[in-house]
Amino acid sequence: MFWITKIAATTLGETGGDAVSMSWLGETTPGATGLGYLIGTAIFAVVFALAVWAQIRAKRFHPFLYWFAIIASTTVGTTLADYVTRSLGIGYTGGSGLLLAMVLASLWLWHRTLGTVSVDSVGDPKSEAFYWLTIMCSQTLGTALGDWVADTAGLGYTGGMLIFGGLLAVVAALYFWTKTSRTPLFWAAFILTRPLGAVLGDFLDKPVARGGLELSRYSASLALLAFIAAGILLFPQRAAARAH
Template identity: 35%
Template sequence: MTYIAQPDVDRASRRFLSKVPEVTVFFWIIKILATTVGETFADFLNVTAGLGLTLTTAVMSVLLTIVLLLQFRAVRYLPALYWLVVVLISIVGTLITDNLVDNLGVPLEVTTVVFAVLLGATFAVWYAAEKTLSIHTIDTPRREAFYWLAILFTFALGTAAGDLAAEALGLGYAVAAAIFAALIAAVWTAHRFIGLGAVVAFWIAYVLTRPLGASLGDLLAQPHDEGGFNFGTVVTSLVFLLTILTVVVYLSVSKRDQPALGTRTIRVRTRSW
């Protein structure tokens, strides 16, 4: 007798959620705030608190590893957990670049190029494996691993590029911030009116918000004789952290940035015997 195995409807079509929030204005607000915190809080721990680059990097890397493990274990997007990872990875990305430049003496020009190459290689391997770089499809552990690795390199690259523009090239923090803001506006214009792809536009803007946030952080925190407003790393970090917390609480309650629910079809092979 021949039997045909009937596919299980519940298994053949399942619901899934991306582990990444919808890209709204709140996404970019928190992203820029987080990049600023990454710059100022890293400086606070390193200089003001006296931990030094090596110890600060070790402590923050351990914290990032723990929170990343929690993020990977989560089955859906959780605003508080996701943005905590972003803040920590912003700090660690900043510290990686600072260690290379300050401890090892690697020029900013070299670190900028190296991290640009590493980010490009990450995108190439990611696309080869998944055939997409869209953040709306971060719904498997492998895609999430590619995503966070790319995020780490964007922060390290952005730190190097921002310091290169503001310090090595002597533009100053305000001018550097204005330049990166103008570049982000140009990317938006190209996407909105010229047809630049959404995925490409997103990742270019994501990289550029890092040096923008870092330049703003330095502009607020650094003393007057270095071109800053002299608010200090403590005040600047606290203000931005509290602002991030406020927006994250709002998003947790309002669900304004919850990823869209989609359906993925799983092929089930029928058998006869």
């Protein structure tokens, strides 16, 4: 249920981020200047920073607070990736390479500072700060990577869903049937759910002529938000069995 909710949250990040930068701030209009992505990034960055601050300050696990921080990370990731790849003009290939370097740099710095990047070690403000920084970078990478597969590679939204869904199935198989270290498998799954959500979100709200369903970004976002809330309420989540 965690991973289903994560995919829904990343899909919401795509439709929600696009609703603000494209629909509200007009980045899909003829007079768009590219500033809409930057303004959207600034808005969501503030929300993300506040969400992470509240999450780190919390004395116990709060499911709605945790998922709010996840959603905030994926919305800022959407607008930031669009700003990097479109407004800065480096394209999906260059943007994916740059953002992959950011993810790897975050993991490297985390490991060099604390000796591990395992989520089981996240139990103090410093490790949690690295955790959320890495999450934000991975969410940003996922948006650019999803766009690269769907548009640059020409596989479309359906092809992107099949590719990233298939890669997640491989990660699941390695988890259940091999003794591969759980740490890289967790981060592989965490990163892959973002481009899957990106292409799924684009499939929902992009024009029919481009292979989408052309649903309202606002309606799709509200439906996804309701689904996430229902999942949290119907399948209660709990803190770890032991303190990390």
